[in-house]
Amino acid sequence: MSIEICTIGGFSETGKNSTAVKIDEEVVILDMGLHMENYIRYTEDEDIRAMTYEELLQVNAVPNYDLINDWKDKVIGIIPSHGHLDHIGAIPFSASIFPKSPIICTPYTAEVLRSIFKDERISIPNNLISLNLNSIYKLSENISVELVNMTHSIPHASMIVLHTPYGKIVYANDYKFDRQPTLGKTPNFDRLQEIGKEGALLLIVECLYAHEHKKMPSESVAKQMLKDVMLGVHAEKKAMIVTTFSSHLARLKSIIELGNKLNRKIVFLGRSLSKYVTAGERINLIDFQKNITLVKHRDRIEKILTKINKEGKQKYLLVVTGHQGEPKAILSRMVRNELPFKFENGDVVIFSCSVIPVELNKDNRDKLERQIRSKGARIFKDIHVSGHAAREDHRDLIELVKPKHIIPSHAGQDKANNLASLAEEMGYKRNKSVHLMEDGKRIILK
Numbered sequence: 001m002s003i004e005i006c007t008i009g010g011f012s013e014t015g016k017n018s019t020a021v022k023i024d025e026e027v028v029i030l031d032m033g034l035h036m037e038n039y040i041r042y043t044e045d046e047d048i049r050a051m052t053y054e055e056l057l058q059v060n061a062v063p064n065y066d067l068i069n070d071w072k073d074k075v076i077g078i079i080p081s082h083g084h085l086d087h088i089g090a091i092p093f094s095a096s097i098f099p100k101s102p103i104i105c106t107p108y109t110a111e112v113l114r115s116i117f118k119d120e121r122i123s124i125p126n127n128l129i130s131l132n133l134n135s136i137y138k139l140s141e142n143i144s145v146e147l148v149n150m151t152h153s154i155p156h157a158s159m160i161v162l163h164t165p166y167g168k169i170v171y172a173n174d175y176k177f178d179r180q181p182t183l184g185k186t187p188n189f190d191r192l193q194e195i196g197k198e199g200a201l202l203l204i205v206e207c208l209y210a211h212e213h214k215k216m217p218s219e220s221v222a223k224q225m226l227k228d229v230m231l232g233v234h235a236e237k238k239a240m241i242v243t244t245f246s247s248h249l250a251r252l253k254s255i256i257e258l259g260n261k262l263n264r265k266i267v268f269l270g271r272s273l274s275k276y277v278t279a280g281e282r283i284n285l286i287d288f289q290k291n292i293t294l295v296k297h298r299d300r301i302e303k304i305l306t307k308i309n310k311e312g313k314q315k316y317l318l319v320v321t322g323h324q325g326e327p328k329a330i331l332s333r334m335v336r337n338e339l340p341f342k343f344e345n346g347d348v349v350i351f352s353c354s355v356i357p358v359e360l361n362k363d364n365r366d367k368l369e370r371q372i373r374s375k376g377a378r379i380f381k382d383i384h385v386s387g388h389a390a391r392e393d394h395r396d397l398i399e400l401v402k403p404k405h406i407i408p409s410h411a412g413q414d415k416a417n418n419l420a421s422l423a424e425e426m427g428y429k430r431n432k433s434v435h436l437m438e439d440g441k442r443i444i445l446k
């Protein structure tokens with residue numbers, strides 16, 4: 001009788017997050033994510049396309065579920081923590097390996113999945129169950145799942161809490177502690193404190209910024225940064241183009257507010273923007289389309305850009321896909337003159353994001369920025385605050401939850417080490433109570 005963890009993906013690299021937890025003879029899978037760099041290298045797009053699990057496994061873009069072949073028939077639930085593709089993006093391709101297992105997630109995450117299935121005409125045999133934040137769902141006689149409200153960079157992010165006969169397992173992948181969010185509620189600190197009092201057996205926690213000795217600034221700081229640029233730059237007669245993460249509805253909300261202040265007509269261009277915005281509107285999280293025109297299809301995008309060129313681009317604020325320089329996204333296509341838009345001297349391009357530090361993205365972004373500059377346009381970079389916790393947030397989390405064991409996640413050994421050293425500062429012992437894992441490793445917890 002025991003708990004065994006198999007770290008399937010996201011423990012030797014950043015991406016394809018997935019962890020299996022075996023509680024006696026039942027298994028729960030937490031997250032089923034894509035490796036975005038490998039996926040985009042293969043598809044040249046950040047959007048999900050219909051493909052097979054096998055071809056994606058070959059290019060190392062999905063978690064390898066052969067690693068739990070012996071647990072396959074025991075899986076009773078797939079639980080994605082939030083709607084980012086490095087946490088849900090492998091579901092369309094690999095959930096059917098566990099056909100009887102329901103997928104349980106927050107309403108926004110479920111809505112994003114539904115959009116992906118519909119857009120790509122993908123059907124999976126699994127039941128999709130949406131569970132409200134701060135609610136509990138009984139998976140079996142012995143296991144329940146609770147989704148605790150968290151802040152991150154997408155709506156309805158949750159910290160997953162598995163209730164087991166051996167204690168609670170807390171999965172904090174991804175989160176940040178934002179006390180001044182611009183969309184949605186503050187994290188449920190009270191519940192985390194209760195969990196700490198009730199006793200947590202294990203905390204699986206992201207470690208991307210565990211080396212940064214700070215508290216990650218609030219999303220309201222990013223809003224100020226955007227305001228500074230959008231309202232502060234002299235560009236009255238120029239085009240203004242903003243690009244950011246399509247799923248970052250809080251950021252998009254700030255961009256819309258500022259666009260309204262500028263009295264520019266706001267136009268969103270691109271498939272993935274349409275996907276995440278419509279998903280948010282369907283569950284009444286936002287009502288952006290009161291204030292914006294949302295264009296998804298290629299021919300309509302060409303039509304509206306022609307109209308904008310004619311009417312005067314200074315009257316518009318364009319929000320487009322392509323913040324990482326993805327070759328097939330709107331911004332890259334605009335710059336390559338594949339769309340009817342002419343950049344001119346002094347036009348403004350704002351990157352409300354950071355470059356995800358992998359070779360492919362760095363190369364794509366370098367190329368894109370060179371092309372933008374060659375047309376005389378001005379670039380404003382890094383108008384952004386991360387959605388991930390930093391070292392001092394992790395310290396607060398560990399103090400709140402007081403787990404017996406800690407496993408760092410969401411990156412390879414270097415970054416996991418940073419989280420482990422923080423745990424050691426707090427009295428944990430390597431290999432006894434803080435465990436560095438790799439993809440495919442297993443550990444039994446007592």
Ligand SMILES: [Zn+2]
Pocket residue numbers: 082084087152173174
């Ligand atoms: Zn995330």
